[in-house]
Amino acid sequence: MNDQAASLREKIVTKNNKLHFKKYRTLAIISGKGGVGKSNFSLNFSLSLQKAGFSVLLIDFDIGMANIDVLMGKSSFGSIIDLLNNGKSLRDVIQKGPEGLSYIPGGSGLAEIFKMDKETVQHLLKELQNEAIHYDYLLFDMGAGMTEENLKLLLAMDEIVVVTTCEPTSITDAYAALKIITISNNEIPLSIVVNKVFERKLADKTFYRIQSVSRKFLQKEIGFFGSVPDDRYVTKSVMEQTPFLLAYPKCNASKAITNIATSFAHEGRITSKTDTPMISKLFHLFFER
Numbered sequence: 559m560n561d562q563a564a565s566l567r568e569k570i571v572t573k574n575n576k577l578h579f580k581k582y583r584t585l586a587i588i589s590g591k592g593g594v595g596k597s598n599f600s601l602n603f604s605l606s607l608q609k610a611g612f613s614v615l616l617i618d619f620d621i622g623m624a625n626i627d628v629l630m631g632k633s634s635f636g637s638i639i640d641l642l643n644n645g646k647s648l649r650d651v652i653q654k655g656p657e658g659l660s661y662i663p664g665g666s667g668l669a670e671i672f673k674m675d676k677e678t679v680q681h682l683l684k685e686l687q688n689e690a691i692h693y694d695y696l697l698f699d700m701g702a703g704m705t706e707e708n709l710k711l712l713l714a715m716d717e718i719v720v721v722t723t724c725e726p727t728s729i730t731d732a733y734a735a736l737k738i739i740t741i742s743n744n745e746i747p748l749s750i751v752v753n754k755v756f757e758r759k760l761a762d763k764t765f766y767r768i769q770s771v772s773r774k775f776l777q778k779e780i781g782f783f784g785s786v787p788d789d790r791y792v793t794k795s796v797m798e799q800t801p802f803l804l805a806y807p808k809c810n811a812s813k814a815i816t817n818i819a820t821s822f823a824h825e826g827r828i829t830s831k832t833d834t835p836m837i838s839k840l841f842h843l844f845f846e847r
Contacts, residue, residue: 584696584836586715587751588765590731592702595753596620596721598792600699601629602803602812608659609803612694615652618664619711620701627663631654634663648685656804660693684837696836703731704738712739714839716819717747718735722768724752724760733768740778749781752820754788754839761785785819786811 583708587603589596597620604616616682618626627634637651652660698715700708712718718739722732736748750768752761765782767770772778789811803812 560800568634582690582693582696582697582836583697584714584716586698586700587700588700588704588711588712588718588720588735589728590704590720590733590735591728594721594723594728595704595786595792597699598629598796598802599627599753599786599815600625600697602801602815602820603819604695604697605655605657605659605801605803606815607695607823608657610823611821612823613692614659614695615689615693615696615697616659616661616697619663619698619708620664625664625675626661626699629725629796629799630801637663639765648689652689660783663804683780690836698806704735708833709738709742713743713746714836715746716836717749719749719751721751721753722758722764723754724764729764731767733771734769735771736780737776738777740772744776744778748778748803751783752785755785756788757787760785784814784821786814 587596587600597618600616601777605612608614616626620626620637632653632655634653648662651662653663655661658844698711700712720732720735733751739746739748750765752764755761765780765785769780769782772780778787787810789809790801791806791809792802792811798805802809803815
């Protein structure tokens with residue numbers, strides 16, 4: 559490892575120990591396939607936490623399909639790509655959404671982030687280090703499917719949630735994603751969200767199906783993060799480019815999201831066994847393997 563990389567790691571460790579910074583929690587939201595409502599879940603779940611009084615930074619990392627800003631009806635003036643290519647700081651590209659939610663749009667060319675040189679990676683990690691301590695939660699809306707590139711980021715998370723529906727193809731793809739992550743690191747807590755559910759018993763059946771297969775073939779316990787019912791107001795809110803949690807707070811989907819967020823924030827969910835901050839994990843994944 560070069561001297562510059564070693565210096566950055568030392569600064570990260572020193573800052574973490576010296577300042578006793580607020581312990582932020584990182585969560586990646588992924589799906590095995592597209593069309594399951596992952597980004598809509600990510601946005602409304604983030605807003606529910608924000609409304610409950612927690613500070614949240616939502617990062618759109620959905621390569622090729624970044625659309626968090628579109629779901630809010632926002633016109634973005636910056637993205638992660640501007641941070642990398644135009645010399646901006648992370649604070650320059652953090653934008654404000656409804657309820658004061660902080661978010662970073664994905665932008666086009668996001669795939670290039672995984673082809674960065676060491677100097678650029680170090681700049682990105684330093685920026686993340688400086689901003690992360692100001693939040694309770696960092697939520698990453700990841701792309702559908704699994705790639706070798708985004709796996710690095712996933713392995714640095716405290717917890718990963720996989721969004722699926724009750725459809726057989728969605729279940730199969732969700733399990734495939736769980737398998738890849740588990741083979742890479744069996745310690746990261748994994749949970750399932752069953753979305754677009756017509757009946758609660760179907761959500762339970764879907765979860766138990768994934769759970770039983772994971773236990774048998776992966777020797778991995780999968781958590782049940784929650785389920786969200788199929789709701790016409792969700793579709794309506796997408797057309798209106800307004801989060802359904804805000805536009806239709808009394809609809810069934812909004813109630814479900816609120817319950818999930820409450821459970822996540824207050825009921826002591828299982829998190830990663832390590833106290834190592836995400837930034838330090840990313841540093842290790844990029845430079846020490």
